[in-house]
Amino acid sequence: MFNSVRQVIKEQIEHRDLILRMSIFEVKGMYQLHYLGSMWQFINPIIQISIYWFVFGLGIRGGQPVSTSVGDIPFFLWMLMGLIPWFFINPSIIQGSNSVYQRINVVSKMKFPVSLLPTIKITSNSFQFFILMVLLLIVLMIYGFFPTIYMIQLIYYIVCMFAFLFAFTLLSSTIATLVRDYQSLLQSLVRMVLYLSPILWNPAAAGVPEWFTNILKLNPVFYIIEGFRDSFLARQWFFEDPVYLCYFWSLTLTLLIIGSRVHLKFRKNFMDYL
Template sequence: MKQARGAVLGWAWLAVKPIVFIVVFWFALEIGLRAGSADAAYPYFVWLVAGLIPWFYMSDMFSTGSDVLHRYSYLVNKVKFPLSGISTLYSLSTLIVNAVLFVILFVIYAAYGMPWDIYLIQVPILMLLMFVFWDMFSILTSQLSGISKDFGQLMKALSQPLFWLSGILFNMNVLETSGFGWAANVMLFNPVTFFVTAFRDALCDKRWFWEDPVFFGCFVAVFVATLVSMVLVYRHFHEEVSDVL
């Protein structure tokens, strides 16, 4: 990846940044603001990291992945590489880095003495599902960004609000108990919220990610809508993107 090129530690820097990010948030929330609850059935730090690590992958796909054709425009114009292949290769390289962070997560999980059970089998399944969905998202949005740079800027602008509003730093159940049930209903269609919740269900709450039929059904609807949109956009614009770039 470009951001690791020329550095002495190379790809290690791709993991260093999120690790520093995790430590800072842990210190600010659990130590500074006392956000962790002593009555919880699991350590707050494990809960926090279980949401942050998948977010790092999704954040990259939402910002850089949605503009990947501009980033690697030479592959489009000179090599004539398939547009979908560019998105897929970027998605895969980003997922590999994220897999290293998941290994670190399991080390933290074991260090806290949490149980190894059947629910953990969901983690690799969810990683594969996350890869498929966000690869489709990248193929869809990167072509729209290729046609319009404004669309790419919009995706980058929405990345930070998505982080704060998707339940990464707070439990989504708080919305319902605080009288914001309408917001909780909207979040049912947020794929970021789905994956963050699903990983936390597997690691902390010991639930299957399909146990909530409404939440899972909403994700399936978003998945299908993204797939259909990707196919339609690819058919109409994949030949025009290289001319615009």
């Protein structure tokens, strides 16, 4: 059962240098015809953050802070802690799922492990993510939220995020190549996930019933976003909720097993579906 998983992971490890080189090349090529170049990686998030803060922070909430278990948090900070991971998760899912279909014509003519294509997309998006994380830490300290011992578990939640994205995009990129309608459906569902995750609103403060919150927690993005906030706000350790931890990793492992088997089964015939 794990042979396919072992093979796919082995391909990532053996070609890690190629993944990094192609990711850097992709980032450079994306903005080479723009006057501001790679600065657009930060201009776009700033524009989106400004819009969300204006609409949800000032418009809907009237500038009120968010009530949490560790006290009131300025909405701007609370929102940043959710949006910055989302700015990485969202394009990684969409682009990673479409990566095989986009490049299969090229890579089919050479000896190239197709399983690298989603990973390249994830890696290329991670450069922006890590820079924004550093900027977020600076903003938090400006507001008086200094690093604590809980920040160590950011490493754990970053691993969670990368593991889930790899497992999901490996399966999703195969489906999107076989059934093109899937990509359009996925884009709509990902937009929905933004509002079903605690990125722009707090289910606890909104008075959402516990049973409905438990349904929302089935979304793995919920686990990741709340994990980042737990780390920044020193709310709790990741092992304090073992049930949710086991659920997340069980789901991720299941996606990885299914994705690996489906990918290896169909990748020799991808050209037949184009």
